Amino acid sequence: xxxxxxxxxxxxxxxxxxxxxxxxxxxxxxxxxxxxxxxxxxxxxxxxxxxxxxxxxxxxxxxxxxxxxxxxxxxxxxxxxxxxxxxxxxxxxxxxxxxxxx
Amino acid sequence: xxxxxxxxxxxxxxxxxxxxxxxxxxxxxxxxxxxxxxxxxxxxxxxxxxxxxxxxxxxxxxxxxxxxxxxxxxxxxxxxxxxxxxxxxxxxxxxxxxxxxxxxxxxxxxxxxxxxxxxxxxxxxxxxxxxxxxxxxxxxxxxxxxxxxxxxxxxxxxxxxxxxxxxxxxxxxxxxxxxxxxxxxxxxxxxxxxxxxxxxxxxxxxxxxxxxxxxxxxxxxxxxxxxxxxxxxxxxxxxxxxxxxxxxxxxxxxxxxxxxxxxxxxxxxxxxxxxxxxxxxxxxxxxxxxxxxxxxxxxxxxxxxxxxxxxxxxxxxxxxxxxxxxxxxxxxxxxxxxxxxxxxxxxxxxxxxxxxxxxxxxxxxxxxxxxxxxxxxxxxxxxxxxxxxxxxxxxxxxxxxxxxxxxxxxxxxxxxxxxxxxxxxxxxxxxxxxxxxxxxxxxxxxxxxxxxxxxxxxxxxxxxxxxxxxxxxxxxxxxxxxxxxxxxxxxxxxxxxxxxxxxxxxxxxxxxxxxxxxxxxxxxxxxxxxxxxxxxxxxxxxxxxxxxxxx
Numbered sequence: 210x211x212x213x214x215x216x217x218x219x220x221x222x223x224x225x226x227x228x229x230x231x232x233x234x235x236x237x238x239x240x241x242x243x244x245x246x247x248x249x250x251x252x253x254x255x256x257x258x259x260x261x262x263x264x265x266x267x268x269x270x271x272x273x274x275x276x277x278x279x280x281x282x283x284x285x286x287x288x289x290x291x292x293x294x295x296x297x298x299x300x301x302x303x304x305x306x307x308x309x310x311x
Numbered sequence: 312x313x314x315x316x317x318x319x320x321x322x323x324x325x326x327x328x329x330x331x332x333x334x335x336x337x338x339x340x341x342x343x344x345x346x347x348x349x350x351x352x353x354x355x356x357x358x359x360x361x362x363x364x365x366x367x368x369x370x371x372x373x374x375x376x377x378x379x380x381x382x383x384x385x386x387x388x389x390x391x392x393x394x395x396x397x398x399x400x401x402x403x404x405x406x407x408x409x410x411x412x413x414x415x416x417x418x419x420x421x422x423x424x425x426x427x428x429x430x431x432x433x434x435x436x437x438x439x440x441x442x443x444x445x446x447x448x449x450x451x452x453x454x455x456x457x458x459x460x461x462x463x464x465x466x467x468x469x470x471x472x473x474x475x476x477x478x479x480x481x482x483x484x485x486x487x488x489x490x491x492x493x494x495x496x497x498x499x500x501x502x503x504x505x506x507x508x509x510x511x512x513x514x515x516x517x518x519x520x521x522x523x524x525x526x527x528x529x530x531x532x533x534x535x536x537x538x539x540x541x542x543x544x545x546x547x548x549x550x551x552x553x554x555x556x557x558x559x560x561x562x563x564x565x566x567x568x569x570x571x572x573x574x575x576x577x578x579x580x581x582x583x584x585x586x587x588x589x590x591x592x593x594x595x596x597x598x599x600x601x602x603x604x605x606x607x608x609x610x611x612x613x614x615x616x617x618x619x620x621x622x623x624x625x626x627x628x629x630x631x632x633x634x635x636x637x638x639x640x641x642x643x644x645x646x647x648x649x650x651x652x653x654x655x656x657x658x659x660x661x662x663x664x665x666x667x668x669x670x671x672x673x674x675x676x677x678x679x680x681x682x683x684x685x686x687x688x689x690x691x692x693x694x695x696x697x698x699x700x701x702x703x704x705x706x707x708x709x710x711x712x713x714x715x716x717x718x719x720x721x722x723x724x725x726x727x728x729x730x731x732x733x734x735x736x737x738x739x740x741x742x743x744x745x746x747x748x749x750x751x752x753x754x755x756x757x758x759x760x761x762x763x764x765x766x767x768x769x770x771x772x773x774x775x776x777x778x779x780x781x782x783x784x785x786x787x788x789x790x791x792x793x794x795x796x797x798x799x800x801x802x803x804x805x806x807x808x809x810x811x812x813x814x815x816x817x818x819x820x821x822x823x824x825x826x827x828x829x830x831x832x833x834x835x836x837x838x839x840x841x842x843x844x845x846x847x848x849x850x851x852x853x854x855x856x857x858x859x860x861x862x
Contacts, residue, residue, distance in 0.1 A: 232338065234362035234408065272343060296791065297360070297728060301360055306729055309393070310656065
């Protein structure tokens with residue numbers, strides 16, 4: 210479940226809904242057609258609190274595909290590209306910020 | 312090593328089968344996440360930032376080579392080829408798929424390894440000195456008593472839903488290598504004037520949001536009364552511990568609020584009612600557990616054999632020997648610490664190949680036994696001194712011979728924001744940058760013993776409060792900032808560090824730490840005065856003045 214406090218969230222810019230895929234925990238984003246994608250570029254982007262709450266509520270209705278859904282900030286490029294909106298989300302997209310042991 | 316019996320093996324096999332069924336029902340949708348989450352947590356399965364994390368208990372830090380080799384297999388087959396040793400004598404795998412978890416758990420269960428008691432509001436994995444049974448001056452092997460507590464607490468119906476998690480640590484040596492004073496219950500095994508074995512009992516220590524050093528509630532508890540006394544503590548906690556506020560639910564808050572004296576009185580009253588009951592241990596019961604610990608058949612050897620004397624002419628070996636080899640209770644043998652802190656690598660991480668190497672070396676040189684310490688290093692507790700040169704050469708070839716144990720680059724760090732869903736700031740890259748600043752081993756040796764601990768959030772998994780230098784990551788307006796404390800320590804003189812000053816940015820941390828260390832070098836009374844002693848003598852003000860003037 211997403212944090213309950215997000216039911217009252219205030220949105221001040223573009224956001225999306227993200228979660229972890231049930232089967233393997235991979236990071237996924239809610240798409241406009243009600244599915245989930247492992248590519249941030251496919252994410253549904255909204256800009257108002259009401260829209261974000263609605264997107265989150267829809268994502269939480271069925272937790273068989275993705276779990277732990279919450280609203281996360283994104284940055285939109287002038288060319289329409291989507292980037293994660295803070296460090297935590299950047300790490301979720303790109304992985305740890307150091308070289309993994311190998 | 313402790314030898315599991317058929318009961319233990321059957322229990323683990325049943326537990327894996329049960330979890331396999333639970334995972335199957337979750338994947339089919341028969342269980343919701345709300346229903347499944349407490350079940351996975353009871354098996355050490357968390358959902359972290361990027362993936363599922365599997366936390367595996369290493370009871371009292373003792374592993375055999377088969378178990379470590381199996382962990383390497385799990386890392387290689389089910390994860391990304393490495394594992395992370397934690398401050399609680401656990402290992403964590405960071406990238407396990409839920410659908411493959413039952414298979415991974417089955418592989419681990421075959422060698423007696425599992426994630427039970429590594430999560431949830433139960434009595435967690437009981438921890439102790441990684442040198443247990445090998446170090447001179449020990450009153451008894453603390454692992455025997457940890458094993459008794461493990462058997463007592465595993466799936467204990469009364470203590471499965473405590474107000475919060477519960478951590479017990481035991482030490483039996485004059486030097487505390489188990490940080491017992493910052494655990495919910497700390498037990499110091501010793502002998503009284505009559506020569507009887509017993510425990511000094513401390514309660515209410517802990518770090519996290521509200522850090523405390525444990526309070527003494529009983530100077531001497533006869534060893535045979537351990538279970539009944541722990542049960543009395545748990546009952547008092549279970550009855551009076553707060554359940555309305557997660558931040559006030561740990562036993563340390565209860566002890567703090569009612570006072571150690573009142574708490575002790577309540578425990579003693581409860582204990583009086585049960586001390587002569589079913590939990591009173593007989594000599595036979597203790598002997599039964601003690602008898603399941605097999606000890607190496609040590610050869611009769613002399614200290615300082617010629618092979619070692621010859622090898623010590625090699626400066627690199629001598630440096631490693633001085634740093635990583637410690638006195639064993641049996642002549643001609645040694646305790647070897649293996650640093651998992653090579654400069655520039657994530658603290659506490661070991662690759663599958665490195666785990667295999669250590670397992671092989673343990674078989675060849677250390678009676679097949681490996682230990683894990685809360686400092687996130689490994690240890691071979693029983694090595695013949697004549698084998699040290701060959702052991703070192705093999706460790707060196709595997710990147711496991713960095714001679715920095717207890718030095719400034721031997722940093723304890725939690726996974727931080729790079730992995731953990733609770734974290735506010737990164738910890739591992741901070742540790743890496745600091746270690747790089749002190750990569751010169753001569754400089755590091757000149758600084759001497761210095762413990763840096765880093766946590767990526769207030770939950771303090773990196774034990775920052777008790778680092779000689781503690782670093783706590785916090786988030787301000789979407790940016791990472793770090794609070795620095797000085798003077799903490801986790802040993803027999805445990806105390807919490809003192810805040811140095813305002814938090815600094817991620818980029819400022821390595822330079823600030825370097826300034827703290829340089830200030831110490833200028834202010835210390837002489838080369839023999841350790842960093843922690845200089846801070847104790849002068850306080851943090853001289854450090855604050857110099858460090859913040861420079862930043």
